[in-house]
Amino acid sequence: MSDPEQTAEAPSSTANASAARREPQQQRSQQRVASILDAAGKLLEEVGYGALTTNAIARRAGTSIGSLYQFFPNKAAVLSRLADSFRVEVTRTLGKIFNLETARRSTIALVNLFIDGIEEVQRRTPGFSYLFSATKLDDAPADDASHQLEREIMEPLDRLLAEAYPEVPQKQRRICLRMITETSKVLIANTRTLDPASQELLRTEVKRMLGLYVASYFGPKTASGDHPSN
Amino acid sequence: MSDPEQTAEAPSSTANASAARREPQQQRSQQRVASILDAAGKLLEEVGYGALTTNAIARRAGTSIGSLYQFFPNKAAVLSRLADSFRVEVTRTLGKIFNLETARRSTIALVNLFIDGIEEVQRRTPGFSYLFSATKLDDAPADDASHQLEREIMEPLDRLLAEAYPEVPQKQRRICLRMITETSKVLIANTRTLDPASQELLRTEVKRMLGLYVASYFGPKTASGDHPSN
DNA sequence: AGAAAATGTGAGCGATCGCTCGTAATTCTA
DNA sequence: TAGAATTACGAGCGATCGCTCACATTTTCT
Numbered sequence: 001m002s003d004p005e006q007t008a009e010a011p012s013s014t015a016n017a018s019a020a021r022r023e024p025q026q027q028r029s030q031q032r033v034a035s036i037l038d039a040a041g042k043l044l045e046e047v048g049y050g051a052l053t054t055n056a057i058a059r060r061a062g063t064s065i066g067s068l069y070q071f072f073p074n075k076a077a078v079l080s081r082l083a084d085s086f087r088v089e090v091t092r093t094l095g096k097i098f099n100l101e102t103a104r105r106s107t108i109a110l111v112n113l114f115i116d117g118i119e120e121v122q123r124r125t126p127g128f129s130y131l132f133s134a135t136k137l138d139d140a141p142a143d144d145a146s147h148q149l150e151r152e153i154m155e156p157l158d159r160l161l162a163e164a165y166p167e168v169p170q171k172q173r174r175i176c177l178r179m180i181t182e183t184s185k186v187l188i189a190n191t192r193t194l195d196p197a198s199q200e201l202l203r204t205e206v207k208r209m210l211g212l213y214v215a216s217y218f219g220p221k222t223a224s225g226d227h228p229s230n
Numbered sequence: 231m232s233d234p235e236q237t238a239e240a241p242s243s244t245a246n247a248s249a250a251r252r253e254p255q256q257q258r259s260q261q262r263v264a265s266i267l268d269a270a271g272k273l274l275e276e277v278g279y280g281a282l283t284t285n286a287i288a289r290r291a292g293t294s295i296g297s298l299y300q301f302f303p304n305k306a307a308v309l310s311r312l313a314d315s316f317r318v319e320v321t322r323t324l325g326k327i328f329n330l331e332t333a334r335r336s337t338i339a340l341v342n343l344f345i346d347g348i349e350e351v352q353r354r355t356p357g358f359s360y361l362f363s364a365t366k367l368d369d370a371p372a373d374d375a376s377h378q379l380e381r382e383i384m385e386p387l388d389r390l391l392a393e394a395y396p397e398v399p400q401k402q403r404r405i406c407l408r409m410i411t412e413t414s415k416v417l418i419a420n421t422r423t424l425d426p427a428s429q430e431l432l433r434t435e436v437k438r439m440l441g442l443y444v445a446s447y448f449g450p451k452t453a454s455g456d457h458p459s460n
Numbered sequence: 461a462g463a464a465a466a467t468g469t470g471a472g473c474g475a476t477c478g479c480t481c482g483t484a485a486t487t488c489t490a
Numbered sequence: 491t492a493g494a495a496t497t498a499c500g501a502g503c504g505a506t507c508g509c510t511c512a513c514a515t516t517t518t519c520t
Contacts, residue, residue, distance in 0.1 A: 022466085026517065029467060050280070054508060064469045069509060071467095179435055182420070186412040205409055209443040216442060252496085256487065259497060284478060294499045299479060301497095 021073045033071050035061040040082050044127030054078070083131045083145035086121075087152045093121050094156040103160055107218040108211040111180065114157050115207050118184050122191065129192075133185035154181055165218050176217050183210055251303045263301050265291045270312050274357030284308070313361045313375035316351075317382045323351050324386040333390055337448040338441040341410065344387050345437050348414050352421065359422075363415035384411055395448050406447050413440055 024030045039060035043052055054075050058068045072078045097117045102110065122128045131146055132153070154177045161173055187206055191199060254260045269290035273282055284305050288298045302308050327347045332340065352358045361376055362383070384407045391403055417436050421429060 024467090026466065028516085032467085053506085055506095065509075066469050066511085067467075075508065175431065175435055178432070179439060182416045183413060183439075186416065190412070201405065202408070205405055208446070209409060209413075209439060212442040212446060213439040216438070254497090256496065258486085262497085283476085285476095295479075296481085296499050297497070305478065 022070055024071055032063055036068055037082050037085055040078050041127035044130045049130050080145045083149050086125055086128055087149050089125050090121055090153050093117050098156045098160050106220050107214045111210045111214050112207050122188055129188040133188045172217055180210055252300055254301055262293055266298055267312050270308050271357035274360045279360050310375045313379050316355055316358050317379050319355050320351055320383050323347050328386045328390050337444045341440045341444050342437050352418055359418040363418045402447055410440055
């Protein structure tokens with residue numbers, strides 16, 4: 001199907017809700033789109049998804065709803081684009097953590113690094129937890145984006161494990177990764193309700209549990225008495 | 231009895247939102263309250279929390295909003311009472327599972343029984359997952375009720391472990407139980423998005439992971455005294 | 461310069477939601 | 491059977507939310 005003209009007005013399916021109504025061309029509008037996403041993330045962190053309104057986002061971004069809807073077709077698109085920016089941040093952070101050097105570490109060490117990485121992303125990216133571990137149970141707003149975000153998170157660790165343990169079948173590796181990501185959500189879901197000390201404790205326990213679990217599949221490997229460093 | 235406290239319209243705190251506006255006295259009204267809660271649970275399961283409206287609950291229950299608000303002061307109260315009914319169901323189911331005979335089983339077996347019990351409750355109680363594992367990340371509607379529900383869930387297993395392993399300090403036991411409940415939420419949170427086969431696989435893995443973890447604290451079999459890193 | 465395109469604004473529309481209230485029907489009491 | 495209490499009903503109020511639209515302002519193009 002050929003799109004008529006430049007108007008990206010696509011009422012067809014909800015396929016790509018992140019498609020901008022109008023591509024920002026000048027610098028000021030690009031800046032505005034960025035500040036809208038920034039405001040959306042911060043508001044999400046502050047008031048939660050249920051209380052997040054488009055008018056509030058616009059006000060927080062120092063603009064008007066009219067401007068918001070000039071570049072986003074609807075509310076879901078804002079969250080979808082926000083999830084996109086989170087994906088970039090996740091890839092950047094995990095890519096920094098998983099390099100050639102860390103590839104030689106034990107699986108337990110890799111799990112610890114992964115958990116720390118996720119936590120770093122969460123600390124530096126307001127609203128991250130709402131799109132990574134919430135949504136699903138609600139009426140899915142940015143559900144596609146959420147799945148893609150999850151895949152992006154698993155990918156670096158998956159690649160690393162695949163290279164280090166070619167003898168472990170892919171199916172098992174997938175299950176294992178699934179458990180790692182799901183369990184790491186536990187951590188994120190409890191951030192807001194726990195004091196820092198309890199968070200630290202919970203994080204330690206999650207590392208320990210995942211370490212035991214992963215080692216049962218992949219073995220401690222570079223083992224020479226590696227314990228989860230507490 | 232004549233009104234001890236007049237109209238229960240108490241603007242005090244949000245302490246007990248489950249207090250009925252008017253206690254149902256005749257049989258037909260008690261039945262109606264029950265059918266309202268039933269409808270609320272089923273709707274929660276079908277449309278999710280975000281799309282759950284009081285009018286829809288009333289319609290599904292075969293009554294009118296007027297009747298609903300005659301016995302519930304507001305929407306939150308309905309969910310709060312629903313959570314209460316879930317607590318009863320949880321206590322009943324877990325109480326049936328954890329008896330004198332099961333007390334002698336290994337910790338790993340206990341964990342398996344616990345997971346199966348939670349799953350049974352979820353299968354038989356529509357809306358359970360939304361109040362047990364969702365909420366927190368949203369604007370907490372029935373947050374108090376949610377916490378109480380969680381405590382109720384942990385209690386039977388906690389008592390069993392405390393009796394079987396008096397030598398394990400309470401603090402460690404608490405942490406361990408925390409991990410068990412949090413991890414079991416993973417299972418519940420994924421029910422709606424997975425096919426039965428994948429659910430079964432995920433459940434097996436959760437059991438395995440929790441088994442490894444719990445055994446590292448309590449020993450794999452009946453008390454053999456072997457505590458790992460500490 | 462002037463025209464056109466891009467961007468910015470916010471009052472307010474339509475829809476929905478939680479909830480009220482006037483009133484009618486049913487049940488209890490005597 | 492009559493009056494009181496309880497229960498049932500549903501139109502609609504007030505508030506809010508996502509989003510539109512007519513118009514103003516700024517930037518780019520020629």
